[in-house]
Amino acid sequence: MSFVAEHADVLGIAAACEAVALPRATFYRHQQPQKPPTPRPSPPRALSADERREALEVLHEPRFVDKAPAEVYATLLDEGRYLCSVRTMYRILAEDGEVRERRNVLRHANHPRPELLAAGPREVWSWDISVPQKRRRR
Helix, strand or coil, X not given: CHHHHHHHHHHCHXXXXXXXXXXXHHHHHHHCCCCCCCCCCCCCCCCCHHHHHHHHHHHCCCCCCCCCHHHHHHHHHHCCCCCCCHHHHHXXXXXXXXXXXXXXXXXXXXXXXXXXXXXXXXXXXCCCCCCCCCCCCC
């Protein structure tokens, strides 16, 4: 860019860009001032902060804490109550970092391997369950 800007008076912009294999459009684009990105407008039907909070509170209720958002949605519709769509429930949970297994699943601890320790003769009995290999005769 700087080479083209310095030598544009002598060579011309097209020749200077061609000398460094730079497209002219790129040179001209970099000459224009950068505009700050415009923020994305909120959709007109987006839930308000209060509605999002209410949906999250419903998802945290004890009767729904171990259910998928689709089940919560269906149960609420059976009760005649509509908060938001299933997808919106997933979005709200994702914003709160809660998109994971919602059931109370127990994790099994790693149990130590049993050790056979004998302090004297005939205290520990064990056997080999492997299949014996056939011996070759020589």
